[in-house]
Amino acid sequence: MSHVIRNSIFKIFLKLVFKRRHTVEISRARGERLAKWMGKTPAGISVERFEIDELPVAWIFSETDSKTFILYLHGGGYVSGSLTTHQMLCADLARSTNARVLFPEYRLAPEHPFPAALEDAKKAYRWLLESGVGAENIFVAGDSAGGGLSLALTLSLRDSGEPLPTGVVCISPWTDLTMSSASHREKNKAEMTLHPDNLHLWALCYAGEGDLQNPLVSPYFAEYDKFPPLLIQVGSEEVLLDDAKVVAEKAKSAGVDVTLSSYEGMWHVWHTVGELLPESHDAFEEIGRFVGSHFNGSTSTRVMNPSDEKQ
Numbered sequence: 001m002s003h004v005i006r007n008s009i010f011k012i013f014l015k016l017v018f019k020r021r022h023t024v025e026i027s028r029a030r031g032e033r034l035a036k037w038m039g040k041t042p043a044g045i046s047v048e049r050f051e052i053d054e055l056p057v058a059w060i061f062s063e064t065d066s067k068t069f070i071l072y073l074h075g076g077g078y079v080s081g082s083l084t085t086h087q088m089l090c091a092d093l094a095r096s097t098n099a100r101v102l103f104p105e106y107r108l109a110p111e112h113p114f115p116a117a118l119e120d121a122k123k124a125y126r127w128l129l130e131s132g133v134g135a136e137n138i139f140v141a142g143d144s145a146g147g148g149l150s151l152a153l154t155l156s157l158r159d160s161g162e163p164l165p166t167g168v169v170c171i172s173p174w175t176d177l178t179m180s181s182a183s184h185r186e187k188n189k190a191e192m193t194l195h196p197d198n199l200h201l202w203a204l205c206y207a208g209e210g211d212l213q214n215p216l217v218s219p220y221f222a223e224y225d226k227f228p229p230l231l232i233q234v235g236s237e238e239v240l241l242d243d244a245k246v247v248a249e250k251a252k253s254a255g256v257d258v259t260l261s262s263y264e265g266m267w268h269v270w271h272t273v274g275e276l277l278p279e280s281h282d283a284f285e286e287i288g289r290f291v292g293s294h295f296n297g298s299t300s301t302r303v304m305n306p307s308d309e310k311q
Contacts, residue, residue: 028080056105060090068099075144077202096284113208135163137297147173151219176220177203181242190237192267224251231290235266
């Protein structure tokens with residue numbers, strides 16, 4: 001099957017399944033159902049689930065002695081997503097970076113609006129530090145809402161004077177919950193998965209009574225002074241194109257080492273297709289290069305394992 005035909009089939013499928021008005025409950029059920037269709041975790045990848053002070057988390061890794069750690073924050077509009085829905089993406093990430101991925105199942109809106117997800121992300125990050133992992137060994141990454149949350153986490157750590165991760169990776173990040181940028185209008189017809197009504201609902205669920213322009217809710221409105229190196233990947237055909245571009249421009253203006261990679265013809269978080277799509281493979285390879293080129297951490301890190309928690 002040619003690359004063009006395969007991409008066309010993916011686009012038709014995605015529009016039929018995803019680009020519809022959905023309730024929060026339907027979004028959650030759909031994500032869990034699709035995760036089951038993805039099959040088993042790839043050979044050579046280990047998954048260990050445990051809890052950090054009642055926060056469900058998982059280690060996902062291929063190399064037990066890796067000195068590189070990635071805190072991964074999942075997407076789902078802040079209203080859906082779980083350890084199940086993004087396990088395969090984290091497996092591909094672990095394989096492409098040779099890192100140990102710490103994957104928390106943060107609390108979801110509307111039951112737990114902002115700042116619950118941010119608080120859980122900070123809990124997981126601080127646990128890594130308390131376990132003996134130096135900040136210089138840690139990257140933070142996330143897709144969609146998790147990409148925005150990765151930025152918010154790092155901004156919050158910076159503002160409170162805490163150690164910052166050595167790099168941040170954002171996959172199709174949702175950074176503007178006001179949806180005011182031009183790409184939300186100009187790319188709506190091309191967009192494969194995100195319906196504007198759903199985005200609006202999710203934004204209100206997450207912000208609650210708060211301000212959608214709060215930089216920790218919408219990092220689109222943040223300032224990026226003293227921010228660590230940043231890789232942003234975005235599809236050229238998604239409504240969140242400007243969410244990525246504006247953050248990259250602001251970070252660059254602040255002197256941040258930032259890479260913005262726009263993948264031609266790609267849709268929102270195309271990485272989930274895995275090895276079925278060359279562009280997905282290429283994106284993970286780019287993340288691997290970014291992590292490898294910016295890693296400057298300790299080679300003698302020890303991290304607490306789930307078994308340690310039980311002792």
